[in-house]
Amino acid sequence: GAVVSQHPSWVICKSGTSVKIECRSLDFQATTMFWYRQFPKQSLMLMATSNEGSKATYEQGVEKDKFLINHASLTLSTLTVTSAHPEDSSFYICSAPVRGGIGAFFGQGTRLTVV
């Protein structure tokens, strides 16, 4: 089946620095991808919709200047956490919809720890 690959799987960064997370669709093209955030033992919360060639759409309460999303090609979306702070530490997961079907394929997730 289709695979969505996310990189890195984990990252530790210092407070105030920026971190980029990549999400790739490996064997299919994805004009739309989604970014979620998951805190320990909690559910996935949709952060934004990434649209190829246009601006991302952010959910209410998500700071677009802090979480920069770029979808420059049909197989790659990136999420950059800018000026990261410890409260940004979380599990970030991307997904791409199943074309012509139900649901989405998810990446492996990225565990971000800001120290």
Next chain:
Amino acid sequence: QKEVEQDPGPLSVPEGAIVSLNCTYSNSAFQYFMWYRQYSRKGPELLMYTYSSGNKEDGRFTAQVDKSSKYISLFIRDSQPSDSATYLCAAPYDAGGTSYGKLTFGQGTILTVHP
């Protein structure tokens, strides 16, 4: 109120038991539901989906929807230790919409099947 509610558990059962996982939903416009399985520190993987009026069986897994009570269930027969994971119910983020990959999740139920 979240549109999809799920008892987080945790749920612990012996190997071979029948497991029942449940969610409730509030929006009657939902047209279909999904069940995802998430292993620790991994992205969710789609187990199965059902339309709002049906049941579905796939091997040891059965998904069921009760529209009258807005209740969705996932049954696992002959549970195995490898079934130990977090199970998430999900519905389309925009109920009745066509964005099939944009999802809203329940809180997830942590299941442990012990030998």
